[in-house]
Amino acid sequence: MRHIYQQGSDVTAPVLVLFHGTGGTENDLLPLAQAISPTSSVLSVRGNVLENGMPRFFRRLAEGIFDEEDLIFRTKEVYDFINEAATEHGFDRSNVVAIGYSNGANIAGSLLFHYPNALRAAILHHPMVPRRGITLPDLSDTPVFIGAGKNDPICSPEESEELERLLSDAGSDVHVHWENSGHQLTRSEVFAAAEWLKGLS
Numbered sequence: 234m235r236h237i238y239q240q241g242s243d244v245t246a247p248v249l250v251l252f253h254g255t256g257g258t259e260n261d262l263l264p265l266a267q268a269i270s271p272t273s274s275v276l277s278v279r280g281n282v283l284e285n286g287m288p289r290f291f292r293r294l295a296e297g298i299f300d301e302e303d304l305i306f307r308t309k310e311v312y313d314f315i316n317e318a319a320t321e322h323g324f325d326r327s328n329v330v331a332i333g334y335s336n337g338a339n340i341a342g343s344l345l346f347h348y349p350n351a352l353r354a355a356i357l358h359h360p361m362v363p364r365r366g367i368t369l370p371d372l373s374d375t376p377v378f379i380g381a382g383k384n385d386p387i388c389s390p391e392e393s394e395e396l397e398r399l400l401s402d403a404g405s406d407v408h409v410h411w412e413n414s415g416h417q418l419t420r421s422e423v424f425a426a427a428e429w430l431k432g433l434s
């Protein structure tokens with residue numbers, strides 16, 4: 234997959250894997266990584282799907298209606314890619330924290346839904362429920378931060394709460410940070426995610 238890898242100054246810091254929103258690129262979230270954990274190594278990935286020229290991580294049939302078959306296929310593609318990148322770049326595969334926004338949060342959420350130990354932790358900015366009706370892996374060692382907007386027209390507060398419930402039921406320690414805003418990623422939400430990550434270890 235197209236990506237940027239930046240070696241961090243602290244090899245014991247979490248390795249941040251970044252997933253952009255629809256229409257973004259692997260450059261978009263680099264400032265976020267810098268704000269959240271400046272000494273971390275960073276693997277920033279570009280989605281392999283194009284929707285009217287806009288990169289995404291999986292196909293959708295309409296806004297909020299995912300192509301489930303493609304979601305499953307692309308989730309495996311991303312999972313395999315992280316494993317291969319860990320070998321190629323020599324980072325600690327067991328210390329990977331995903332940071333995703335919107336469609337990128339949804340692919341990161343899908344990793345959590347489908348693969349045990351895919352991530353050490355996840356920061357999901359404005360995620361949706363990636364799939365329903367499946368049994369999640371045991372997530373008791375995988376804490377999750379959800380950044381949600383009370384006025385988000387794409388990821389409704391109800392859906393954010395549903396995601397929180399599904400992850401908690403799988404054992405995850407979930408922290409939901411609420412903003413009064415909509416779908417946009419706010420500075421205060423990023424700051425809250427940084428504080429949350431610092432408090433993990």
Ligand code: MLT
Pocket residue numbers: 254255293296297335336337339361387
């Ligand atoms: C998705 O398709 O993943 C969500 O609707 C968010 C987005 O608009 O990218």
